[in-house]
Amino acid sequence: MSKDAKFCMGCGHPIVLQTLYKILKNNNEEQKSVLGLDIGCSLLAWDFLQVNTFQTHHGRVTPTMVGFKRAKPDSLSFAYTGDGGAYSIGLQSLLWAAKRNDPVTVIVVNNSVYAMTGGQTAPTTMKDQITLTAPVGNSEEPIDGLALVRAVNKKAFVARSSVNNPKQLQEYLQKAIESQKQGNFSIVEVLSYCPTSWKTFGVETNNFLEELKKVFVIGEY
Numbered sequence: 001m002s003k004d005a006k007f008c009m010g011c012g013h014p015i016v017l018q019t020l021y022k023i024l025k026n027n028n029e030e031q032k033s034v035l036g037l038d039i040g041c042s043l044l045a046w047d048f049l050q051v052n053t054f055q056t057h058h059g060r061v062t063p064t065m066v067g068f069k070r071a072k073p074d075s076l077s078f079a080y081t082g083d084g085g086a087y088s089i090g091l092q093s094l095l096w097a098a099k100r101n102d103p104v105t106v107i108v109v110n111n112s113v114y115a116m117t118g119g120q121t122a123p124t125t126m127k128d129q130i131t132l133t134a135p136v137g138n139s140e141e142p143i144d145g146l147a148l149v150r151a152v153n154k155k156a157f158v159a160r161s162s163v164n165n166p167k168q169l170q171e172y173l174q175k176a177i178e179s180q181k182q183g184n185f186s187i188v189e190v191l192s193y194c195p196t197s198w199k200t201f202g203v204e205t206n207n208f209l210e211e212l213k214k215v216f217v218i219g220e221y
């Protein structure tokens, strides 16, 4: 792990990354793994783990890691992205990779906003949620990206967990890796803390995550 992590205090990204790393290390697979990073707070992971990383354009991490997997079929290929990158600008490339059943693992860190750019409304922002661009509350219902993926691929491993369900998160990431090894697409969405954008302190941050869990139900699809 990098000694000078670049994430804000209380961010959920390190929980997701450390859980992934624990699995790879236990399986002796960190050398064969490559973590593709989308633009967003995901990119702050570039030197966080002892795993090679790959920086891509915003919304294009999934097709990039599909290409990497095709070039190196023995690798474990991960596309690490935020909810904005996955379900807004990158939705088309995500759905086509899912439709083709490309054997990569997508990890979507869903904090319900565009965090890196200041906390604007994203496709995952809850109805009435206050954001930088919705000061009186979001008027739209959010989209369920995993339901869209499931609609185009029945073989994929598709699941949602949260950073305050660490055992389940570990189980789902393990299952997603197994799915990739069997030649199938896999995606794990992780509901994650962003106290900086949410403007929450202490337990309020966990309470906010519990509100997200009421809208984005965790479990396997």
Ligand SMILES: Cc1ncc(C[n+]2csc(CCOP(=O)(O)OP(=O)(O)O)c2C)c(N)n1
Pocket (backbone or CB within 6 Å): 039, 040, 041, 042, 058, 081, 082, 083, 084, 085, 086, 109, 111, 113, 114, 115, 116, 117, 122
């Ligand atoms: C093509 C393009 N459009 C817009 C941006 C600006 N941008 C950078 S990060 C970001 C939002 C990222 O949000 P999300 O994917 O949810 O990740 P988070 O920062 O919340 O982890 C945006 C819009 C960009 N870098 N490139």
Ligand code: SF4
Pocket (backbone or CB within 6 Å): 006, 007, 008, 009, 010, 011, 012, 013, 041, 044, 111, 115, 116, 193, 194, 195, 196, 197
């Ligand atoms: S802005 Fe939010 S998602 Fe980004 S590093 Fe800070 S807490 Fe984490």
Ligand SMILES: [Mg+2]
Pocket (backbone or CB within 6 Å): 082, 083, 084, 109, 110, 111, 112, 113, 114, 115, 122
């Ligand atoms: Mg986000």
